[in-house]
Amino acid sequence: MKAIMLQGTASDVGKSVLCTALCRYFFEEGYRVAPFKSQNMALNSYVTRDGREIGRAQGVQAEAAGIEATVDMNPILLKPKGDLVSEVIVHGRHFADLDAGSYREQVLDQMLEPVRQSLRRLAREYDVLVIEGAGSPAEINLKDRDIANMRVARMADAPVLLVADIERGGVFASIVGTLELLDPDERARVKGFIINKFRGSKKLLDPGIEWLEKRTGIPVLGVLPYVDLGVDPEDSMSLQSLELKGKQKGRADLDVAVIRLPRISNFTDFLPLMNREDVTVRYIQSVRDLEQPDVIILPGTKNTMEDLVWLKKTGLAGEILKLRRQGSSVVGICGGYQMLGEKLTDPDAVESDHQELDGLGLLPMVTRFVANKKTVRTEGTPFPEWAGPAPVEGYEIHLGRTRLTSPAVPLFQLPDGRTDGAVAEDGAVWGTYLHGVFDNPSFTHHWINHLRRKKGLPEREELAGNRHEAREEVYAFLGHWIREHLDLERLRAIMGLNPM
Numbered sequence: 001m002k003a004i005m006l007q008g009t010a011s012d013v014g015k016s017v018l019c020t021a022l023c024r025y026f027f028e029e030g031y032r033v034a035p036f037k038s039q040n041m042a043l044n045s046y047v048t049r050d051g052r053e054i055g056r057a058q059g060v061q062a063e064a065a066g067i068e069a070t071v072d073m074n075p076i077l078l079k080p081k082g083d084l085v086s087e088v089i090v091h092g093r094h095f096a097d098l099d100a101g102s103y104r105e106q107v108l109d110q111m112l113e114p115v116r117q118s119l120r121r122l123a124r125e126y127d128v129l130v131i132e133g134a135g136s137p138a139e140i141n142l143k144d145r146d147i148a149n150m151r152v153a154r155m156a157d158a159p160v161l162l163v164a165d166i167e168r169g170g171v172f173a174s175i176v177g178t179l180e181l182l183d184p185d186e187r188a189r190v191k192g193f194i195i196n197k198f199r200g201s202k203k204l205l206d207p208g209i210e211w212l213e214k215r216t217g218i219p220v221l222g223v224l225p226y227v228d229l230g231v232d233p234e235d236s237m238s239l240q241s242l243e244l245k246g247k248q249k250g251r252a253d254l255d256v257a258v259i260r261l262p263r264i265s266n267f268t269d270f271l272p273l274m275n276r277e278d279v280t281v282r283y284i285q286s287v288r289d290l291e292q293p294d295v296i297i298l299p300g301t302k303n304t305m306e307d308l309v310w311l312k313k314t315g316l317a318g319e320i321l322k323l324r325r326q327g328s329s330v331v332g333i334c335g336g337y338q339m340l341g342e343k344l345t346d347p348d349a350v351e352s353d354h355q356e357l358d359g360l361g362l363l364p365m366v367t368r369f370v371a372n373k374k375t376v377r378t379e380g381t382p383f384p385e386w387a388g389p390a391p392v393e394g395y396e397i398h399l400g401r402t403r404l405t406s407p408a409v410p411l412f413q414l415p416d417g418r419t420d421g422a423v424a425e426d427g428a429v430w431g432t433y434l435h436g437v438f439d440n441p442s443f444t445h446h447w448i449n450h451l452r453r454k455k456g457l458p459e460r461e462e463l464a465g466n467r468h469e470a471r472e473e474v475y476a477f478l479g480h481w482i483r484e485h486l487d488l489e490r491l492r493a494i495m496g497l498n499p500m
Helices: 014-029 056-064 100-124 150-156 171-182 186-189 207-217 234-251 268-274 306-311 316-325 335-339 441-453 467-485 488-495
Strands: 002-006 033-036 037-039 044-047 053-055 078-082 085-090 091-101 127-130 160-165 188-197 220-225 254-259 278-286 295-298 329-333 342-343 356-358 365-382 392-404 422-424 427-432
Touching: 002 014, 002 150, 002 171, 014 033, 014 056, 014 127, 014 467, 033 056, 033 100, 037 160, 044 056, 044 365, 044 392, 053 056, 053 078, 053 254, 053 422, 056 467, 078 100, 085 100, 091 100, 100 127, 127 150, 127 335, 150 186, 160 171, 160 365, 171 188, 171 207, 186 188, 188 207, 188 488, 207 220, 220 467, 254 441, 268 441, 295 316, 306 316, 306 342, 306 356, 306 365, 316 329, 329 335, 335 392, 335 427, 356 392
Parallel strands: 002 127, 002 160, 033 127, 037 078, 160 188, 188 220, 254 278, 254 295, 295 329, 329 427, 342 365
Antiparallel strands: 044 053, 078 085, 085 091, 342 356, 365 392, 422 427
16 A cells, blocks of 8 residues: 655644545546544534544545545544533543543554554555645644644555645745754654645746755745635634635625524535525624524534523523524524524433523424444435425434424434424424435525525526535536646655556
8 A cells, every 4th residue: 555644834724625636636537545544623523424433534534535434534533512521422432521631641642553453454445545644744842742643644655745735835944944853763754845825826826936945955846826615624723714705705685694603513514505696695693783684594513502591691592592583594504403493401411411401492402412422324305395395415423312392393304214403483493413415416405495485585597406516516627627726746655656
């Protein structure tokens, strides 16, 4: 097996997108290629076909590589729950809830074995491994306990490409500074640089590149132009970029306000809405910024009970109810769906110390939290006419179990006879456990047209295609993008692969 590892000068420099692009490139070249990230701290996760949980980026990279994602592609997943505590997931299953100190001192050494096991299995099955690092390999306070960067490069005997984001400024200083903080053997593994997110004429950058290569003796393999694609991000830095993108877009026909819960998770749910020209998506943290949107969305969360308390303390809960009476629609996804009910109970302290809380009372249901997390891919057929006739696909990740307290229209009929979600007030309020619901073009199209009719706007024509075709278009573009802007001949030589 041959491997390449991408590490960054910081978080959110574009490693995930570049790894996705390389997975697609090697797939197009006929290699059996797989992604790998030893340890991921992610707000967004992905459910494998066998119902296990990994970082969303590795799920997307596997799709680009034309394969099914498995837990070996991300053996350790850390999901922040707030108050410095994270859920530790090992090979797709819950391991423990630990604070950072306990994790580093008590269990971090144990995590090396799952990482080795996964690397060995992937090495037997694939020709090429595209490995993604985490954050920066040169964090001095963390370096001796880092199991996501240079230690993994040594395990896989992988050369390293260092990725830097030129949009942040100081790109040459960040590259040289990172190298200076690496140990000599680590520095020797760095075989190339990639400058990412460049806007403008490359000629203006050439003197700096010449200086960098002369100073370090390491080549720049590519200067990659900025691209704005629907590739699923995974961490809080990415969320900040999405928030900025929403502000820069300006107001469109429909204004959607996503409540920026302190423990928000799976915010990739809203990328399809952000990519529509007739929709503005704003992330909101205060009553002052809420204004009067057409739709208010309560997203998923790693701690529904605590975020519900926050919603009430900030006054957002009361403001949401007021805006609903004034005509705004309200939607809940997963934890946000649970908040729309009448009551939430946690008698066994699964999520928090709050044994019982009143919900927003917009849907006739109650939720009880139980210890066994439900992680499963789901398909369903919409019930309401405004949701369209086409089946939808999504995935569930939740601890709560919800039951209706009075008859209500469900949102989806599931293949096993169960239903999911609930709808009230002719579609003005609805909720579902299905993450990824807006990735279904037909459902999103029909729902958006439902909102446009309510607002007196003309309906828009439905675009052909489905969610798989839309994602394939992105992966195909990335394959072309990487061929055009990266020195792949030199990359293959670094990896010991046959020339092109």
